[in-house]
Amino acid sequence: MAGHLDESEVGIAVEMVRRCSGLLIFSGVGQNLVLAGKVASTFSSLSLRAVSADPIAALHGGMGLFRPEDLLIVISKSGETPELIRFLDACTQIDHVNTLGIHSSRGSTLASGCRHSVYVPMVSEADHLDLAPTASSVCFLSFLQSLAAQLASEAGLSASAFRRTHPAGTIGLGAMRVP
Numbered sequence: 001m002a003g004h005l006d007e008s009e010v011g012i013a014v015e016m017v018r019r020c021s022g023l024l025i026f027s028g029v030g031q032n033l034v035l036a037g038k039v040a041s042t043f044s045s046l047s048l049r050a051v052s053a054d055p056i057a058a059l060h061g062g063m064g065l066f067r068p069e070d071l072l073i074v075i076s077k078s079g080e081t082p083e084l085i086r087f088l089d090a091c092t093q094i095d096h097v098n099t100l101g102i103h104s105s106r107g108s109t110l111a112s113g114c115r116h117s118v119y120v121p122m123v124s125e126a127d128h129l130d131l132a133p134t135a136s137s138v139c140f141l142s143f144l145q146s147l148a149a150q151l152a153s154e155a156g157l158s159a160s161a162f163r164r165t166h167p168a169g170t171i172g173l174g175a176m177r178v179p
Contacts, residue, residue: 001139002146004121013118016100017048017151022069024050027058029084031133032075032140039075039144046152047165055087066096073100073144077122077136079108088113102144104136118143 017024024043026036036052043050053065055074066072072091076084079101088110091099101110101117111117120143126134166172 001121001142005143006119009116009118012116013100014147014150016071016098016116017073017147018154020069020071020098022049022067022071024048025066025070025072026050026052026075026144027055027072027084027087028075029055029081031137032077035137035140035144036073036075038141039148042145043148045162045165046148047155047157047161048148048151055084059083059087059090063090063094066091066094068096068098070096071098071100072096073102074110074114075102075140075144076108076110077104077133077140079103079105079110079117081110085109085113102140104139 024040026040026043027033028036033052033054040050040052051065053062053072058065074084074088088099091097092113097115099114099116101108101114102120103110103117104120104122105111106119111119120136120139122135122139124130125132125136163171
């Protein structure tokens with residue numbers, strides 16, 4: 001997958017995330033919403049302010065979360081999920097157009113409905129039916145986790161700063177040993 005990403009698409013996406021002065025808001029439907037939560041957790045763990053948002057809940061009263069300075073990052077394999085497309089339309093209606101689509105379907109509604117999108121190529125899912133979101137989830141996760149690591153590195157996140165934001169567990173115990 002990494003060898004087949006469009007470098008210019010990725011470069012623009014990195015710049016959008018880098019320039020975000022508000023929250024990074026990750027979203028998706030079904031398994032991609034679960035993935036959005038994991039990715040938002042990683043970004044936050046690396047001191048990059050991020051949350052995940054359920055697009056269905058947003059459509060039922062949660063649209064007040066979004067601010068113009070936020071970057072909405074939507075994840076969809078097909079780029080045609082009706083609930084996600086409706087959510088993007090609702091974002092446009094409230095003038096929230098700072099959107100980045102992550103997808104595996106060129107020419108999708110999602111790709112054309114976002115300010116920018118990144119095509120994440122994948123051959124097929126790993127299950128015998130080629131239906132369960134297995135390979136696509138791994139590809140999206142790999143891409144977005146790499147993006148988080150790159151941006152944290154660029155921001156100069158130190159080990160001691162990382163440990164300070166992890167006050168519990170093994171990482172937190174290590175923080176006690178850091179001067």
